[in-house]
Amino acid sequence: MSGQLHPLRPEQAHAADPAHSVWLSASAGTGKTQVLSARVLRLLLQPGVEPGSILCLTFTKAGAAEMATRVNETLARWVRMKPDALAGELMAIGAKFDPAAQARARTLFTRVLDCPGGGLRIDTIHAFAQYLLAAFPEEAGLEPGTVAMDDRTRALLAREVLGELVANADADDRSALAMLSLRLGPDGAKAWLMACAKAQELWADPGGWRSPMRPQVLQLLGLPRDFSESDLARECADDRFAQTALRSCHAHYGEWKAKSGSDACAAITNWLSLDPVTRLAELTTLELALFFKNGNPRLPKNADPLFTDDLARVGEAIAAIREKHVLLALTEYLVPALELGRRFAILWDDAKRIRGLVDFDDQIARAAALLANGDMAQWIGYKLDRAFDHILVDEAQDTNASQWAIIDALTQDYFDGLGAAGARLRTVFVVGDYKQAIFGFQGTEPQLFLSQREKYREKIDQAIANLEELARETRDRPLVQLSPLQPVELQQNFRSSQTILDFVDRAVAQVGTEAMGMGPDEVRHTGLEVPGRVTLWAPIRADEGDDPEAVEQEGAETWLPAPERRMADRIARQVKQWLDHGHVLTKGGKRRAGPGDIMILVRKRRALAGLIVARLHAARVPVAGVDRLRIGAPLAVKDLLAALRFAAQPRDDLSLANLLVSPLGGWSQEDLLLHGLRERKVGLWDHIRRSYAPLCMETADRLRALLARVDYEPPQALLHWLLTGPWDGRRRLVARLGREANDPIDELIGAAFAFSAEHTASLQGFLNWFDASDEELKRDAGGGGDAVRVLTAHGSKGLQAPIVILADATGNPDRGPVRAGELATVDGRPVPLPAMPKEAKAGPVVEAEEAKKAREREEHWRLMYVALTRAEEALYIGGALLPSDKDIPEASWYAVASALFEGEGKEDPIWGQRHDLGDLPGLNAPPAAAPSDGESTQLPAWATRPPAQEPRPPRPLAPSSAGEDLSPNPPGMMQGGDAALRGTLIHRLLERLPDIAPEERREKAARWLEAQAGDLPADAREQMLEQVLGVLDHPDFADLFAPGALAEVSLAATVEGQVVTGKLDRLCVGEDRVLVVDYKTTRRPPDSLEQVPAATLRQMSAYAHALAAIYPGREISAALLYTHEPRIIALPGDLLARHKPGLGDKQASLPANGFA
Structure with missing residues (x-):
């Protein structure tokens, strides 16, 4: 402070x-x-x-x-x-x-x-x-050395312990595992076992549960410790069942002349003639004869009250037997599940102790x-x-x-x-x-x-x-x-306007303090005497038409409900309007609201929050992103992981397709459909690298550069290269996804460093380690800077903002099922319960679920209180109704808020209609203070005109990044990193050998290759040597390797405001003519000028324009030297002019006659 x-x-x-x-x-x-x-x-x-x-x-x-x-x-x-x-x-x-x-x-x-x-x-x-x-x-x-484990270590350890449990399982354990997997699914079964591992108090001595657990489970469910199927059958015996009431019903049904009466009489007579075991099996038949499927009794009109009471007692007896039958079946589920859970818990504790780990x-x-x-x-x-x-x-x-x-x-x-x-x-x-x-x-x-x-x-x-x-x-x-x-x-509030706090008090009174789990005392706040406003926006209904402005933006988000898409769009439009036209704030002095003054809250962390962030970003509104997300969930991380997965396994077509259409790959969906169409059983990577389409050739070369690094770089270095190297990944991702992509990118790099610090730095190992657990990324929501914050109501606790929007106040708390996660034993130890269908629940389980539902409802209203009290000066409440919502849910925040507004609403250009409580001053900017001498002062025009944008320093353009020779290599003995090494060795030889006497070149080159690349096969070194000597001895290239020619020349020039940098393989500078030659080592050179990739032409064009700026008045010639055949291809000046890359704001090419 x-x-x-x-x-x-x-x-x-x-x-x-x-x-x-x-x-x-x-x-x-x-x-x-x-x-x-x-x-x-x-x-x-x-x-x-x-x-x-x-x-x-x-x-x-x-x-x-x-x-x-x-x-x-x-x-x-x-x-x-x-x-x-x-x-x-x-x-x-x-x-x-x-x-x-x-x-x-x-x-x-x-x-x-x-x-x-x-x-x-x-x-x-x-x-x-x-x-x-x-x-x-x-x-x-x-x-000694015990450390606290993080979420990822916990997930990896759980996987190891589960593997040990499965490997050493006996017949009973395998049966329990199969049952849990079928009932809960693999993830659900794992979650259940981890819940058992957490229930340490249940297994701990003294009094901890041991096998066999059937007596304890029966007692937990409210049944005798030795209860069995035969005991359940005895509940149907004459001395246990409501025999007197049933016989009375038989007499009353006999007086009812309708078919229902005779059917009921026959069913009772037949049921009473059976032994208890058979009666239990036929209990459903009896029940359907006496009651409808909805539970209502089959009775004649104006039935005798005694008849009604007797039938009710029979119904209670049937329900009691039915409940015990369900609980007995539940016992058969819980006993093996808990016994297996205990074994897992023991293995879990042992594994933590052996590794020196403790959890929270x-x-x-x-x-x-x-x-x-x-x-x-x-x-x-x-x-x-x-x-x-x-x-x-x-x-x-x-x-x-x-x-x-x-x-x-x-x-x-x-x-x-x-x-x-x-x-x-x-x-x-x-x-x-x-x-x-x-x-x-x-x-x-x-x-x-x-x-x-x-x-x-x-x-x-x-x-x-x-x-x-x-x-x-x-x-x-x-x-x-x-x-x-x-x-x-x-009770004195120093944060919010009294208008907002009065609304909060009325909302709490509308709900009732008892509904929040408190006593009957009235809640009353005293706030700041500053202007304030509470606005209720009309809810977005499923049957509304699309907003004209929103239709074009929906794109890939159509899997979300249409009302939520419209909600996100309208919030973005509203915020944009406030920032463009002014939303006045008065606390601490009259001013216009900025992005950092706005907080958007949602009840739960769902897709709506991310969609709001995307819409705000599309509207060019600064937004800090959601407060929490899984590190593997952001698109930036998924795109980078797709690149890593392809690098680890090039035949992974799905990862490659994801990479291609990401900002890293730069392809559109149409490009993928056009160039990805191929024969059956042909991999996408094989198809791309064999294609002569310019886009495919360019992409193949970029992917080869990635594959060349896989075996030599640790994961964090590979990510760094993807983000800052020739792929320029960070800039591409941020340009597409917004600044909020930076945090998850950095977290992914941090995860790679953490993996390499504890494990052998292999790419596949990192991917397996990363996939084992998806850690949660928590953003400091209190330090969002001057950007809109999108938070859950839970995440907003302890925070505040002048303007708060409740974006999903129409959410129905009853939409999802409530599951009792545990039951308490007689001595108070919590027993975990697995998920189960509704028909499998009875007795204590149903009671526990009802109690939990009541607690969650109380917390639902307390969460509303927290959300409402985040606002300082303006509170906006809105929501979208899903197609399943016929009307506003009664238990929603919106229903409570709407009851506090009276009268007709006001027309609103974005929301259609709104209701207001309180008011804020006009939305104009604060007036300037009057001059002290009482005279008006006219400011000069330059004082009120926004300054011109500062020119950005030129970013160097590397022509080699504009594209290299992307021609795919045919299969050969060198792939991946060896192919990159081959190109480097050939370039070095062409740089060094021209200065050596021709008769000594072969011997010295062979020795140099053996020293630099002795791990390569001898025939591969010989092949490179023959290619290089073939180039040097070729009569057409004599001038190129003459004593005055320059090798590996660094280049830097400014062309139309853009800095161009690079390194030229060969440069010949004459009085009237300058020749630049770039070496290409691909083993499949183009057959003609028309087959030269466009990316290569852009590269050479950039070199030519830079040389034209360095050597004005001289003729600039450019050529490509393919070392494999060898062959040189001259590049005409008009062709280079057409392929000039964008070097600045001016896109016109230099005159074609400037080149040869």
């Missing part, structure tokens, strides 16, 4: 007071981070409080970094601050500001730097767990066990008891039971007496907001925020009572003055 500290409000100052423990409920935008920082500063200012005695625990790394930055910048500023200014800042946080306090404040920065670890301990809970394990590795049971769950579990179990834990607790006197917990609503176990262990002796701390005051400070508990899918348990508050309140109250009792017994003052836990609430 830079700049002067703002004075704390009374409730903030009370929360920051270090004299007592505080439980702070801080609504969105109320300055909780400022209170946290102020409390840390006031703790540091207390005499006797050392920096190392303060521990701050946060939920995210970003939160920890922000708090550390605020505190450290303030301490650094205090060192040299003038007394009056320092006194003002100390007053602002509620601290003493006398000279002694100021003197202490000036020393805090160095004291913090000198404390162990080099600073305050402000960590995430996982980072702190790592600290504990590193401090006590032996006590935690860790081997291990860190938390081991750290909690370290502090809670055994005599050693008491020693560790004693050591830590002396270390931390003040613990601060941020985002406590997102902390789960395992993490609270660590906090509880740290504070166990805080209030149980004086502990090892002597008479020092010990405090806890916990801050959170139940309304913002939105990470249940990560295992957080927000209800603990409330239960833990009561727990700590009781502990502190008991400690106060104990101290008072001790004081009465000793007739002395207590050594420590404890005060009760202070519950504090922050």
Whole structure:
């Protein structure tokens, strides 16, 4: 935090007071981070409080970094601050500001730097767990060198463990694996086994589950531990079934003269005549005779109420048997699945131990066990008891039971007496907001925020009572003055307009606080008295026509629902209009909004977010890209991987096709259809390199250059060459996909370096390693710069923006199925559950799913609260209805918002119609201030005219990159890298041999070839030698290799504002004529001038134009020397003029008569 500290409000100052423990409920935008920082500063200012005695625990790394930055910048500023200014800042946080306090404040920065670890301990809970394990590795049971594994290492290890399980599986295991694969699919089965590996508590002693697990599973499902099919049949016996009710129904049906009555009577009579086992088999027949398929009873009109009640009891009996039958079948599924899962979990733990790895769950579990179990834990607790006197917990609503176990262990002796701390005051400070508990899918348990508050309140109250009792017994003052836990609430919002917060309060009231999982207390915010607006855009419906502006842009995205495509297009048009014509903002001074002022939120990370980014990019709106994505998902990464896959396996036609139509390949889909058509069983690469089509010949040469490097370059070097070398891949990808392509490209290079650091650097090995796990790329959404941010509502937590758009508020939370991931045993251990169809669920499973659905619905509304409170001045709400949506879903955010708008909407050119609450000033730019002398001042025209664009420095054009000889080589004994080596050797010989006497050339050339390329076959070296000597001895080339001719000449010239650089193989400069010759080593030279590739002609044309600029007035001649035959092809001047590459803004060629 830079700049002067703002004075704390009374409730903030009370929360920051270090004299007592505080439980702070801080609504969105109320300055909780400022209170946290102020409390840390006031703790540091207390005499006797050392920096190392303060521990701050946060939920995210970003939160920890922000708090550390605020505190450290303030301490650094205090060192040299003038007394009056320092006194003002100390007053602002509620601290003493006398000279002694100021003197202490000036020393805090160095004291913090000198404390162990080099600073305050402000960590995430996982980072702190790592600290504990590193401090006590032996006590935690860790081997030396144990490290935390990342997602990719986890995926690779899971693959190895699964392979070991399959390889060593017995008949039962193979049967269970086959069953899981059929029911869940390969990926689902793997996910299930990893869930079992995570359920360490279930398998751990004492009381851990062991084979056979049938009794435990039956008990878990609410059945007796020895329940079987025969027990289920006994449920149909006369003494167990609703016999009296069934016979009563039989009598009533007998009085019903309709066919349904007689059929029911016959079915009951037949069923009662059967034995229990057969009755169970025929239960469905009986049920269909008494009830319709929808469950309604078959009853006559005006049926006797007794008849109705008896039939209901029969229905309940049938349903109970049906449920037990389903649970028994589920047992047959779960028992082998869990037994297999336990074996996998054991192998998983063994593999981690052998390799010295721990995952995040291990860190938390081991750290909690370290502090809670055994005599050693008491020693560790004693050591830590002396270390931390003040613990601060941020985002406590997102902390789960395992993490609270660590906090509880740290504070166990805080209030149980004086502990090892002597008479020092010990405090806890916990801050959170139940309304913002939105990470249940990560295992957080927000209800603990409330239960833990009561727990700590009781502990502190008991400690106060104990101290008072001790004081009465000793007739002395207590050594420590404890005060009760202070519950504090922050409601003053410093972020948003009151207009927006009033809308938020009404939305919460519309939903109901109970629906958010809270008590009935009213939620009320106080915000900034600045203009604000809330706008509801008309939803896009599936039956609407296409927007005229959107039709041409849809292209390859037609696989997405049409309403979502239209939504993305309209958002892009709206944002573009705001930026072009002005969207006024008033907070901090009237100004026009820029791209960085706009945040677009979606409920879930779906294709809509990426499509919005693409539409904004197409509209030339700066956009930071989505906040998270899988590293293998961006098109830039897929294109680069296609190049690597082709390089590793040239016969991979799919990868080659993907590469060709990517920005790297430069082909269009039409080009692929035209040039990719070939005979059956002919590979695409073989077809391209045999083709004489100019595009194919050019592409084949580029691909050969790639293949020549595969065997010699590690993956990261190959990627670097693709991106910055002749392929110019990064520029091409960014030009097509936008600047957001840079981050995933860099991550891919980083992954290649990480692979090479731990494995043998092979290309195929890297691809296998990369494909094993698709790591998630997380962008720092808080640092998007001056660009529009597209985030999920979860990712926006802790962020804000002047303008916020809710892009998919019409999303239906009931659209996807809810699956209960686990059931709890009698002693509270979670048992993982695999996915199963609806008909396989009953009893506790259905109850668990209903409970989870209720929790998810509560979190759905809390997520709405988070999304709404991100807006500072303007909030826009919209959405697209999918074809399956007949109307706006009742449980959607949009349905809640629309109920808060009254009256007719306004016409809108983009959305058709909109509703507004509140208002912002006109969208014109802020008026200029009037001159102080009261007279108008006319600015000169140049002052109001935008400056001309700065000329870009010329980028050198390398003619060789404009194209080389792309003629495909026939099959021969040298391929790939050897072919590239052959060309290099021939060029070097042609450079060196002309200066050697003709009679000595063969001997010296043979020795040089043996020294430089001794690994090549002797016949290959002899063939090269014959080709070179054939060229040098050819009478037609005598002038070319005369003593005055130059070899390997560097060239640089400016032609029409473009710098042209290159290296000429042979240059002959005469008084009136200049001849440039380029060597070509392909073994299939063109038969005539017409067959010379266009790329080669562009290359030679660039050379010729550069030489014309260097040697004005001289005739420029150009030729190609093919060393294989040998043969020289002269290039006429008019042909070179026609193939002049684009060298600058002017595209006209030089006169053809400038060349020979």
